[in-house]
Amino acid sequence: MSRFLSPAMEAVTPYQPGSQPQNTQGVVKLNTNESPFPPPTAVMDAIREEEMRLHLYPDPCCRQLRQAAAEAYGLQPEQVLAGNGSDEVLYFALRAFCDSGRPLAFADVTYGFYSCLCSLLGVPAHIIPLRPDLTLDPGDYCGLGQTVVIANPNAPTGIALPPKALARVAASNPDNVVLVDEAYVDFGADSCLPLLERYKNLLVIRTFSKSRQLAGARLGLALGSPELIEDLDRVRTSLNPYNVSRLAQAAGVASLRQHRFFEETRRQIIQCRQWTAEQLARRGFELTDSKANFLFARTDAMPGPELFRRLWQQGVLVRRFDTPSRIGDWLRITVGTLEQMEKVLDAVDTALKGEC
């Protein structure tokens, strides 16, 4: 770090993304919950078509994309805001609704970026422990009088709450925004989108990185009341009015229209998740009830760090977290193709037999 860095920035703990080896040959990369499938042809065609216009700035208002999202989710375009990944949308939300006197409440075991954003923006983090079985008690968030963010399904546990539990949280915090991060909702949980009409303090965050094969394009959405969207847009236009590239906008529009491909790929992931979970359970693993495109698993047979190391030695890259320490033995394994999951199971068997 240079001597010019501000003390405030020096105190920030940056987010540690899962490693992204650029040469993935021979690596089974299951550490950042990407889709194992490339984007569909129609999305690739839309990107190629848009390349011709790269000398021009993109539409700062993402009109076509917001229209397509509104159609896909049964909303009005004024209820949609697009971001450079949902991480950026989360930044806009914290900048808009929290500050040094207005904390953000979230679980101790959840998406690590929430605490990084708090640290960056000087927002106090009100960390609420999950129950010992890693489920979230919605009652802990009722009547808090604070901005809340809940990932549903949660990451890295994959455990989902029913929308009525989140409706309780929104209803009991009428003067605060409740953010529901639905990054993984397409893999088997119920969305809170139908609650938007009733709860004007609810904001749903979505991403194209997990179920829509566009992690590399960087595209996320906020969905909520026109007033909340206007607040986010105030931050967005003050920071980076052209925040979503032409290619990402074109890809997003095409992706939202690919219903069959979307349904088929998510069906395959759900099926493969169930099969892999059964296989791991047969080998004595403890698993959470994941409704996401990853499994969260541990075994008494080997400490998590050791199993992680032995899998990596065999070219299988998964994710492990050191904090909080109670999840240090758990591994988060992205659900890939059946072929990839067979390789994971082979590597697990080899590791547990002590053959590597």
Ligand SMILES: Cc1ncc(COP(=O)(O)O)c(C=O)c1O
């Ligand atoms: C719960 C959750 N929310 C948001 C994100 C960010 O996704 P992106 O910025 O790629 O849209 C992730 C990424 O892993 C996540 O796990």
